[in-house]
Amino acid sequence: MTVKVAIAQMNSTVGDLAGNRAKIFDLSRRAFEAGADIVLTPELSLVGYPPEDLLLRNAFYAKTQEAFAGLAADLAQFKDLHVVVGLPLQDEKGVRHNAASVLLNGEVLGTYRKHDLPNTTVFDEKRYFMSSDQAFVFGVKGVRFGINICEDTWFEHAPMRARAAGAQVLLVPNGSPYHMNKQHLRYETMRKHVSAQGLALVYANLVGGQDELIFDGDSFVMDAAGTICAQLRHFEEDLQLVEFDGATPVPQALAAPLTTEAQVYQALVLGVRDYIGKNGFPGVLIGMSGGVDSALTLAIAVDALGADKVRAVMMPSQFTADISWIDSRDMVKRLDVRYDEIPIKQTFDAFRATLADEFAGLAEDATEENIQARIRGTLLMALSNKHGSIVLTTGNKSEMAVGYCTLYGDMAGG
Template sequence: MTAVKVGLAQINMTVGDLRANAAKVAETARWAENNHVDILLTPELTLTGYPAEDLLLRPEFISRQLQVLEQLCRDLARHRGLHVVVGYVHEQDGALYNAAAVLSGGRVIARYLKHELPDYGVFDEKRYFAAGGEPVVFAVNGVKFGLNICEDAWFAASPALAAENGAQVLLVLNASPYSVAKQAERLGQVGRNVHGLPTVYLNKVGGQDELVFDGASFVLDAQGVVVQRLPVFEEALGIVGFDDQGRPEPLYPVNSPAWPDMHAQVYQALTLALRDYLGKSGFSSVVLGLSGGIDSALVLAVAVDAIGAQNVRCVMMPSRYTADISQIDARRMADGLNVRYDEIGIAGLASAFELALSHQFAGLEPDTTEENIQARVRGTLLMALSNKFGSLVISTGNKSELATGYCTLYGDMVGGFALLKDVPKTLVYELSRWRNRQSPVIPERIIERPPSAELRPDQTDQDSLPPYDVLDAIIELYVEKNASIKAIEAAGFERDVVAQVVRLIRINEYKRRQGAIGPKITARAFGRDWRYPITNGFRE
């Protein structure tokens, strides 16, 4: 017999929008009351959004957040018998804490201060917060619930402390960002550390700058078996019942479908990241350069799926080196998706630049300088359209290109959001094929053609780079797994190729620092994860 109903609010918060975040909690509380829920669990730092970064250093931000919490507490008093667990920033004795408050009857009946503060990868919590150390256990209808916040459940100490203090069920608030295979990692870590406590793991969902949160909340029984799960990359509500011994029973949804495969998840992550970055930044439309190549084709498909064809504009900017089939395929794809398509030739513009520089370049052979002029003309045109029409430019470069510098600063790197920044080229192909299996939107020739920047006659990417399967494998080992050069060579890669790739990664740090942000989907992304100095005398 169900003694307590726990509601899971897998919701999408906006960093800094304190009142809107509180309003969403209040709205969800009305749903909880209508469904006779006893405890409503919301994500980590619900009120501020996560990560709030240096907003947390502003005293007014903290004080206004506490005012919003007090008002929310009063507003929730009407929901008699409902306990709402809200993530917020607590201030005490001059220190800030990542905290959770249990609101009931118009007051805070319990307060938990996060114990474990992550300070690695994308996390920087020790910059802002002090660590708590005390357990919190509260009872509802005779069942005792312990609280943890995110990283606490990745170690054994905090769950053990809750169990020692009588907890029968562990409630965990989370803001755990997505990367490939992250869900399996969470299940493994949490399952090992919760000391046989049935556990409700509630994760936030939504995009926030370079991070995307996948939700994928779940409930474990005492044996660590998943008894309930919520969807990935969408807001969702769930209810799980507990009997007087703390045994869980899914009540809504009763059936929990398995999470989708990796390609579906990465595509959903990119779609949600783009939609939220635009919506939370005040943009409603995008513009991108459509080249007839696979990167821009995938970006176009994601953009249409994210915000609708009516909000997407693509521009083909052919040069004298652009193949006819590139224009044909670009136009065909744009027509198939019913997006606005324009062509602006750049041959004359590039020639004008070359003529203006002819005196300075006298006696010198053409090289990548002239190639980059073409890319920078295109970047200027896209930014002009952005300025005039208020659309955000989406850049189309992928992780493989950014790693090696196979991109043009102030050219194809311009834009407000780099959608494929953390997507290796080999995965670009895989995602394109996956998207076409759902419905064919990318012309097959775009996928099958050898990739080319089309900045000189008969150019292909492999004129300058190793084959992408080799390149991406080396990048994964060196960047994502922090492997040494010797270890990469021992994995079967040629010494000269490894040296070339590592050198390109090192000398192009300055480019990456000036590029647009983009969503993290791998274990280590350029940007928040990767913090290498630009001026750097170390050689491995």
């Protein structure tokens, strides 16, 4: 018997219950029309990930339940479609769980509560949730599907419990942030803890930027032998149906993996786009220098937002080299963004005059260079305050690591 599982790789927004609910409904509708039996959405898909201290508010759980009930009623029209929805739950005693519930014909078929709560690096789930040991397995056309959530599959006990409860295929909603070469680590971890249990795996990961985190999507299907049978898009929303012949996924053609450079560039573009969009900024400001860093930042911004939402500002002093003018003007012409030049010589001279007594008898050094950078940072932030656009910093991680960038200067921005 063939079972069709739809992976709904979606970009949730934290706290946007109405928007996330509408997105889950639309993805489920499209999956149903394509013949899906199951729709798997990512971790905490209904509320966005990570909700952080919203999870400490009772009203947040009440609003979540209201949205969840509405979604269940909306999905009832899709007869016999199983939709796995991630959401936080709070019981009558106030105990809170990171959960995934299966909706079927307007009712909750069952719920799985996360066991392994990550509490390192960017995660602090033990601050909000309690762990649960209970497995949850449900059947569709003779195939038994279990659920684990994200971190559960980075250890062996939750997949083992699912297997012991009769699962043949593991559905895994994820909120797994991107870092370079993360996908290879995911593959190896799933082989070690899921394939080793004799389980096939459907891995549905979030995509999108949320504050300092970027989720790359890269959802996939793995068979019980550890072979990748399907792969969703990188850094984009996606909906893909995968057929199972019994408990065995039918292999699909796989796209070539991205190079590391392409991964990083797409991650930066997505992070900028969602930070600007989800926080409601009208656009961005970039201080141009003619150098590689500001040029790359400008290209990322235009790819993320479009040229109409990007403004470049050149702030030359008497020390600015001709090549800086030439390169800056060439770059903004190529990308067709608004470009302004604001000379800072008078401002720089005023600073030096103000500090003349303090600096008397002392040789010029990096101090004067840093004054220029700090003038530029102040002007960019003034434009940001007045017009509402956010300043993108142009320093890179290598400079940050060795202290080469200027505090309150090229480090100024949002």
